[in-house]
Amino acid sequence: MLRTDEIQINIGPQHPSTHGVFRMLANLDGEVVTKVESKVGYLHRGMEKLAESRTYPQFIPYTDRLDYLAAIAANIGYVQTVEKLMGVEIPERAEYLRVIFFELQRIASHLIAAGTNSSDLGGMTPFLYAMADRERILDMFEMTIGGRLTVNLPRIGGIIEPPEEFWPALKKFVDDLPGMIDEFNGIITGNEIFQARTKGVGVLSKELAEGLSITGPVLRASGVKWDVRKNAPYGIYDRFDFEVPTGENGDCFDRFVVRLREMEESGKIIRQAMRDIPEGPTFAKVAKVVKPPVGEIFHRVEGVRGEIAYYVVSDGSTKPYRLRLRGGSFINIQMLHHVVPGWKFADLIAILASLDIVLPECDR
Amino acid sequence: MFGKGLIKGLGITGKHLFNRKVTEFYPEQKPVLPPRTRSSMYLDVPKCTACGICANTCPNNVITITSGKDENNKRVLTGYTMDTGRCLFCGLCTEACPSKALHTTTEFENAVYVKDELLWDMMKKYKADASKQEEGKDNG
Ligand code: SF4
Numbered sequence: 001m002l003r004t005d006e007i008q009i010n011i012g013p014q015h016p017s018t019h020g021v022f023r024m025l026a027n028l029d030g031e032v033v034t035k036v037e038s039k040v041g042y043l044h045r046g047m048e049k050l051a052e053s054r055t056y057p058q059f060i061p062y063t064d065r066l067d068y069l070a071a072i073a074a075n076i077g078y079v080q081t082v083e084k085l086m087g088v089e090i091p092e093r094a095e096y097l098r099v100i101f102f103e104l105q106r107i108a109s110h111l112i113a114a115g116t117n118s119s120d121l122g123g124m125t126p127f128l129y130a131m132a133d134r135e136r137i138l139d140m141f142e143m144t145i146g147g148r149l150t151v152n153l154p155r156i157g158g159i160i161e162p163p164e165e166f167w168p169a170l171k172k173f174v175d176d177l178p179g180m181i182d183e184f185n186g187i188i189t190g191n192e193i194f195q196a197r198t199k200g201v202g203v204l205s206k207e208l209a210e211g212l213s214i215t216g217p218v219l220r221a222s223g224v225k226w227d228v229r230k231n232a233p234y235g236i237y238d239r240f241d242f243e244v245p246t247g248e249n250g251d252c253f254d255r256f257v258v259r260l261r262e263m264e265e266s267g268k269i270i271r272q273a274m275r276d277i278p279e280g281p282t283f284a285k286v287a288k289v290v291k292p293p294v295g296e297i298f299h300r301v302e303g304v305r306g307e308i309a310y311y312v313v314s315d316g317s318t319k320p321y322r323l324r325l326r327g328g329s330f331i332n333i334q335m336l337h338h339v340v341p342g343w344k345f346a347d348l349i350a351i352l353a354s355l356d357i358v359l360p361e362c363d364r
Numbered sequence: 365m366f367g368k369g370l371i372k373g374l375g376i377t378g379k380h381l382f383n384r385k386v387t388e389f390y391p392e393q394k395p396v397l398p399p400r401t402r403s404s405m406y407l408d409v410p411k412c413t414a415c416g417i418c419a420n421t422c423p424n425n426v427i428t429i430t431s432g433k434d435e436n437n438k439r440v441l442t443g444y445t446m447d448t449g450r451c452l453f454c455g456l457c458t459e460a461c462p463s464k465a466l467h468t469t470t471e472f473e474n475a476v477y478v479k480d481e482l483l484w485d486m487m488k489k490y491k492a493d494a495s496k497q498e499e500g501k502d503n504g
């Protein structure tokens with residue numbers, strides 16, 4: 001076979017397929033990628049440092065800006081961390097509302113993931129359908145708190161009560177959800193071209209996934225049944241009955257399918273929460289000036305792209321002494337170096353699309 | 365059979381083609397936003413006691429308040445500006461306001477051509493709004 005010189009090409013940081021400002025340096029031998037280096041940090045805003053100069057409640061809107069597709073996941077993770085540090089118990093109704101919004105956010109984000117995954121592989125139509133479906137979730141956020149992406153929804157000690165018109169909209173959405181997922185299965189999952197591009201491509205083995213501390217749907221697609229909601233429940237997740245979907249092969253196709261099945265499970269959780277939600281207040285009594293006791297705390301939640309964890313050190317003042325946060329994207333990106341070499345250039349895009357990274361969370 | 369999935373997908377697209385259209389023809393058609401939408405700020409000047417709580421709550425130092433004393437030695441507001449270029453529209457300030465003077469509005473066409481226009485003088489805004497309402501009353 002004719003051998004060609006390797007060339008190094010630059011992809012990103014401004015490129016629609018890199019899902020934000022992600023840059024890769026790929027060495028190509030013909031069409032085959034021999035090495036890929038990921039360059040992150042274009043969106044670094046110094047979130048952890050910013051937290052040190054903000055009071056505890058003031059940092060909540062900043063957590064919105066970690067993952068713009070799943071702001072509520074980071075919001076809730078943060079307020080739960082501070083509540084745990086302060087020993088605050090929030091009312092039952094607030095717990096249920098948090099679960100409902102968390103799962104709605106998961107569905108919204110997975111819709112985008114499914115849509116962009118397909119559009120990266122050349123199918124633009126499903127992306128627009130996903131956007132239209134997600135719009136209904138964003139409308140629900142908007143009527144509740146007034147924000148759509150950067151929602152700033154929970155507060156330390158509770159959550160705002162949604163308006164009357166929220167409940168019928170939620171019910172209608174949950175009823176329509178199986179239909180939406182069927183539509184996706186019909187238009188993407190069953191599509192032979194999509195299958196040819198994703199089945200068996202970018203296989204991430206179980207051992208490698210565990211070794212790299214990969215979390216979230218990417219880990220589960222490799223066959224590891226690990227979900228913080230089940231394995232180390234936070235909030236009231238131990239009260240719900242749901243499955244943790246896993247894949248078998250750990251390829252791009254499995255990663256896609258696991259997300260679709262997670263949406264179904266989220267729908268199930270929301271339905272149970274709607275059935276069981278008690279009446280009552282949604283705010284606990286918390287002093288206006290939040291001053292947690294001296295100490296440190298670690299808390300994690302099952303975010304949309306992997307585990308979101310916060311580690312807060314308090315010196316007893318109104319501002320965190322140190323805040324460390326972990327998002328799924330940064331760690332999930334590490335798999336590229338191991339998995340991509342040997343695949344064609346077009347497969348690199350397929351693999352990256354199936355990872356569903358979001359860069360602000362990665363760069364922080 | 366190869367191609368079955370493709371045909372099914374095309375069928376779904378075809379169905380959507382004849383469904384209700386969801387696109388809004390902005391700017392001819394303006395969306396009606398829910399009342400809680402946080403897309404703009406409005407200060408009800410007479411209600412404001414110049415207490416400064418909103419400015420202290422803000423994570424980004426958006427709000428600058430100046431106050432003076434009136435003849436009864438009561439604190440009055442003399443200036444209220446918001447540097448909206450830095451504003452997150454998070455709503456923490458409006459939630460904190462004890463006299464409900466500051467609130468969010470659903471006005472969303474906030475784009476400006478020059479950066480200086482991002483500095484909102486809330487007292488001016490209130491006055492302009494009040495005089496507009498006066499005019500409306502005179503005409504109607
Ligand atoms: S909305 Fe948030 S960022 Fe804007 S002025 Fe109010 S508190 Fe500050």
Ligand code: SF4
Pocket residue numbers: 407411412413414415416417418419429460461462463464465466
């Ligand atoms: S908190 Fe309310 S009353 Fe106090 S200065 Fe701000 S707007 Fe005025």
